[in-house]
Amino acid sequence: xxxxxxxxxxxxxxxxxxxxxxxxxxxxxxxxxxxxxxxxxxxxxxxxxxxxxxxxxxxxxxxxxxxxxxxxxxxxxxxxxxxxxxxxxxxxxxxxxxxxxxxxxxxxxxxxxxxxxxxxxxxxxxxxxxxxxxxxxxxxxxxxxxxxxxxxxxxxxxxxxxxxxxxxxxxxxxxxxxxxxxxxxxxxxxxxxxxxxxxxxxxxx
Numbered sequence: 001x002x003x004x005x006x007x008x009x010x011x012x013x014x015x016x017x018x019x020x021x022x023x024x025x026x027x028x029x030x031x032x033x034x035x036x037x038x039x040x041x042x043x044x045x046x047x048x049x050x051x052x053x054x055x056x057x058x059x060x061x062x063x064x065x066x067x068x069x070x071x072x073x074x075x076x077x078x079x080x081x082x083x084x085x086x087x088x089x090x091x092x093x094x095x096x097x098x099x100x101x102x103x104x105x106x107x108x109x110x111x112x113x114x115x116x117x118x119x120x121x122x123x124x125x126x127x128x129x130x131x132x133x134x135x136x137x138x139x140x141x142x143x144x145x146x147x148x149x150x151x152x153x154x155x156x157x158x159x160x161x162x163x164x165x166x167x168x169x170x171x172x173x174x175x176x177x178x179x180x181x182x183x184x185x186x187x188x189x190x191x192x193x194x195x196x197x198x199x200x201x202x203x204x205x
Contacts (some may be wrong), residue, residue, distance in 0.1 A: 004076065010088045010119060011075040016070065018117055021056040022064045031058060031110050037114040039100055049086045051103075055095045055117040067117050072080035074128040075121075081131055094123025098178030100173060119174035125183030130186050130197050149201060155179065 004012045025031040037054035039048045058064040079087035098119025106112040129148045136145035144156075159176035164187055198204075 006081040008084070008087075010084045010091070011071075011079045014091060015071060015075070018056055018071075019064070019068060020062065022058045025057040026061075032115070035115070037102065039103040039106040039114070040108065040110045042103045048053055050067050051096045051099050054099065054115045055120050056117050058117070059115060059180045063116055067121055070125065071117070074120035075124050076184065078124055078128045078131070081125070082186075082190060089189065090123055090127055090182065091120050094178050094181045095120035097175040097185075098122065101173050101177045103188050112172045114174065116171070116174075118171065119178030119181075122155075122175050122178030123185065125155075126179045126182035127186040130183065130190075133197055133200050152179070184195050 021031075021035075025035065035050060035057045037050045039046060042050060045112040056068065075087070075091075078090075084089070095117070100116070102114055129152045130148065133147065133149035133152075135148045137148055137151050138145050156179060157173050158177065162172040
């Protein structure tokens with residue numbers, strides 16, 4: 001853990017803090033009320049801080065484990081690649097931008113709430129894909145590894161479809177817009193990333 005803190009301090013702190021805060025919230029219902037994103041309030045410029053705090057809590061153990069596993073798989077490598085400052089900017093800008101469409105979409109729905117780090121983690125994942133598009137990922141339930149770039153395409157298509165049709169209480173909009181935010185922010189922070197991506201995909205890198 002000391003090595004992680006030294007080499008990738010931002011990812012390490014986010015990982016630890018999100019775990020601790022989420023587990024604490026499991027035993028403190030009042031924290032959910034304070035930290036959850038409430039688009040109705042945010043749109044009216046109340047509790048705007050929940051654009052950040054909603055990413056520090058999760059709805060269940062499975063939700064937390066899945067998000068933290070994904071974060072662990074990509075975030076530390078990404079921070080080592082782009083540096084701590086750019087990684088921190090990517091994560092928190094991705095977190096906020098992934099929630100804004102939900103605020104607009106549900107601005108008049110008083111009963112709608114959202115929580116979890118999925119939007120920010122989608123931003124991390126898609127930034128990682130720009131750097132390492134041909135790295136292979138094992139995605140359940142597929143029995144074979146697939147390229148990160150191919151997974152990215154499938155992920156975007158799935159998130160778009162589910163955001164339009166799903167009623168499963170999962171904020172697929174955050175997944176979709178978090179992924180888009182990750183691409184846009186990376187392009188702005190890392191000049192030359194698109195030529196690098198194209199060169200890698202075409203075998204010229």
